Amino acid sequence: MIIHEVFYFYIMSKTKIIAGNWKMNANSNDAMHLVKTIQNQVLNYPTNNTVIVAPPFVYLPLVSNELNNNSSVKIAAQNCSQFNDGAYTGEVSATMLHDLNIPFVIIGHSERRQYFNEADEILLEKINQALNNNLKIIFCCGENLALRESNEYFSFIQNQLENTIFQLDENQIKNIIIAYEPIWAIGTGKTASPEQAQAIHAFIRALLTKAYGTDIAQQIPILYGGSVKPSNAKALLSCNDIDGALVGGASLNASDFIDIIYAI
Numbered sequence: 001m002i003i004h005e006v007f008y009f010y011i012m013s014k015t016k017i018i019a020g021n022w023k024m025n026a027n028s029n030d031a032m033h034l035v036k037t038i039q040n041q042v043l044n045y046p047t048n049n050t051v052i053v054a055p056p057f058v059y060l061p062l063v064s065n066e067l068n069n070n071s072s073v074k075i076a077a078q079n080c081s082q083f084n085d086g087a088y089t090g091e092v093s094a095t096m097l098h099d100l101n102i103p104f105v106i107i108g109h110s111e112r113r114q115y116f117n118e119a120d121e122i123l124l125e126k127i128n129q130a131l132n133n134n135l136k137i138i139f140c141c142g143e144n145l146a147l148r149e150s151n152e153y154f155s156f157i158q159n160q161l162e163n164t165i166f167q168l169d170e171n172q173i174k175n176i177i178i179a180y181e182p183i184w185a186i187g188t189g190k191t192a193s194p195e196q197a198q199a200i201h202a203f204i205r206a207l208l209t210k211a212y213g214t215d216i217a218q219q220i221p222i223l224y225g226g227s228v229k230p231s232n233a234k235a236l237l238s239c240n241d242i243d244g245a246l247v248g249g250a251s252l253n254a255s256d257f258i259d260i261i262y263a264i
Contacts, residue, residue: 016237016264017177017221017244019052019138020251021078021106031059035066035073037254042072042261050244051261052104052138053251054078057092060100076104076138079112082125084132094126098133105130106246108140108164110183120163127164131172138177138246139165140225141204145184154203161204166211173212178204178222179246185226186248194235197224201241230256233263 026034035053042051054076055063064075081091097105107126112118118126123139130137141160143153157180165176180200182192192200201222208217224236225246236242244264250256 015221015243016049017052017223018049018247018257018261018264019054019076019104019106019179019223019244020247020257021054021109021225022056022252023078023111023248024056025252026055026059028059028062031055031063032066034252034254035063038257038261039067039073041254041258045072045261047072049264050074052076054104054106060097060102064100064102074104075102076106077102078106078109080105080107080126080130080135082122082129084129094129094133094135097130097135103136104138105135106138106140106179108160110140110142110181110186114183120160124164124167127168131168131175136175136177137165138179138223140179140181140246142181142183142226148182148184153200157200157204158207161207166207170212170216173208173216174219176220178220179225180204180222181225181246183226187227189227191227191229191232191236192224194239197226197236198239198241201239205241228260230259230263233260237264 051073060077067073067075077097080094080097081088083091084093084095108123127137141157143156147153147156185191204222205217208220221243222241223244223246224242228245228247229250245260247257247260250260
């Protein structure tokens with residue numbers, strides 16, 4: 001499998017990454033206003049950091065064209081199919097995303113797991129499809145409130161990773177960005193404290209170290225995603241093992257998202 005060399009820029013430089021997941025929101029006018037505002041505000045953003053926006057599928061070409069010549073803002077798809085092609089009505093393949101020059105894709109988001117029953121086996125198939133098409137993956141993991149309160153979340157997250165991205169070899173894993181999302185903090189207004197978030201990120205880093213060694217473990221970005229907003233971004237992003245944020249609701253407000261970008 002050929003890995004596009006541009007992907008190594010993000011990994012090897014250990015950048016801070018701020019990714020905005022728009023989910024199923026915005027119309028075409030909203031999308032263009034949002035991306036133009038973000039683009040104008042990050043023209044002088046440090047080049048070793050990366051901003052990513054993930055609009056709905058139908059707006060990918062529109063937003064991609066707007067960002068075509070901007071080196072500071074990249075684009076991601078919110079999902080891809082586990083199938084390469086065929087009679088799968090409504091699906092979008094990694095091959096199609098590659099054809100549109102979309103460099104990133106989100107896989108394993110908690111909402112995909114919860115509402116569309118995406119089990120680890122399906123997610124691994126999607127991961128392989130994405131890698132075979134030279135896409136870089138933002139892979140999500142995280143626990144719900146019941147697991148958090150029962151103190152079973154460490155083993156749960158470990159299983160999520162071992163069943164999916166830890167099946168990859170050393171070259172493939174370098175194309176993964178991990179996003180830890182405490183499900184109990186998504187859209188609820190609750191946020192993991194910096195101490196809670198750092199503890200999980202350090203745990204994930206330790207698992208990476210055990211599976212792939214220290215050098216590779218230090219290269220893999222681990223993002224925090226769970227009601228990130230301007231008021232808590234700086235404290236979260238200051239933690240040793242938090243390499244950025246996967247932002248949901250706040251990414252739909254240009255001012256809030258820009259404040260988070262510059263909280264690094």
